[in-house]
Every structure is written in structure tokens, then in C-alpha cells.
Amino acid sequence: MEIETNDFKRCTLVKANGRVDGLTAPKLEDTLNSVIDRGVYKIVFDMEGVDFMSSAGWWVLIETQKKCKRYNRGEVVLANVQERIRNSLDLVGMGTYFKIFEGVTAAVGHF
16 A cells, blocks of 8 residues: 655645555554644545555544544545445444545645
8 A cells, every 4th residue: 555645734635545454554544643743633535546445444544533633623534435435434334424525626625
């Protein structure tokens, strides 16, 4: 899995490509934690290149969401989520836990 980050004025964009599973989720967690450690709590996670998301990946996003929302500092929003991944999120009852945008521009504009 490849991960890249881009800082914008009001948020940081984190883009992943490949599978997010038990082996790669720690890398995603390290990246998201480094963004938070810099004091950025408004994160757009671009999932356009993500073709599989395991429960380990979802737990990383859920924990990051909790950190960002603490004290109303920010949140994690998702962009370009593939339909089958969105369905798996809805299946476990977490479909309303994240705001989901059709594109990165709309997600960044949310902040």
C-alpha cells in the first residue's frame, strides 16, 4: 500500500492506494498519527485507490476519528469511496460515522 499526504490551508489530504488490511493498517495508522501530532485534526482520506478495506483499516479510521473529534477540533471525512467498500461500512453500522464525499474537491471544501 502506498500513502501520500498533501497539506492544504484548512486540512490535510491523505491518499492511499492498494489494500488496507492487517499488514498495511499500521502504516496507515502511523501516517494519520503523524498528521495529528502536527496539530492537524481536519483530515480528508481519499480512498479512490483503495480496493480493499479490512476491519483493521476501519478500526484505524475510527480511532483517528475519535482523536480528531475530541474537544470539537475536527474530523476525518472520506472521499471517493468505492461502492462495495461503502456497502461494507454500512453493513457494520458505521455508515453514518464518517461524512462521505464524491470527490476530493468537495471534501476539502467541507472544511
